[in-house]
Amino acid sequence: xxxxxxxxxxxxxxxxxxxxxxxxxxxxxxxxxxxxxxxxxxxxxxxxxxxxxxxxxxxxxxxxxxxxxxxxxxxxxxxxxxxxxxxxxxxxxxxxxxxxxxxxxx
Numbered sequence: 001x002x003x004x005x006x007x008x009x010x011x012x013x014x015x016x017x018x019x020x021x022x023x024x025x026x027x028x029x030x031x032x033x034x035x036x037x038x039x040x041x042x043x044x045x046x047x048x049x050x051x052x053x054x055x056x057x058x059x060x061x062x063x064x065x066x067x068x069x070x071x072x073x074x075x076x077x078x079x080x081x082x083x084x085x086x087x088x089x090x091x092x093x094x095x096x097x098x099x100x101x102x103x104x105x106x
Contacts, residue, residue: 002084002103003049009088012099015041016090026063026095035059038099046101056102063095072098079105 019038024030039057046055062070076085082105090097 001051002053002082002105003046003051005086007049008046008086008101011045012042012086012088012101013090015045016097016099020090020092020095020097022092024092024095026061026092031061031063031095035061035097038097042099042101046103051103052106053103054106056100056104058100060098061095062097064091070096070098074100076102 015038019041020034024034039059042059043055043057046053046057060070060072062068072087074085074087076083084103086101086103088099088101090099
């Protein structure tokens, strides 16, 4: 069985708070580094849980400004009994991030 959704959300939140921080100001240059570091750390923490899964982690950052919008969707064709997906929306003062985790049983 994959990790409980609450555990995955906690991992994502902890990593995003550590890597970016709720008071960080969005800059494109920083967002590239934050994004790369965040997905690497999230993946390492998921693997460290020791479950028999392969993980795919994606993250998208968006600078929040007046009138900005974001619509995100995903679909997967897999074994609904053993595989799982998780989505987490993380927000800071000037940005938001959408993180997807796909857990595919080995």
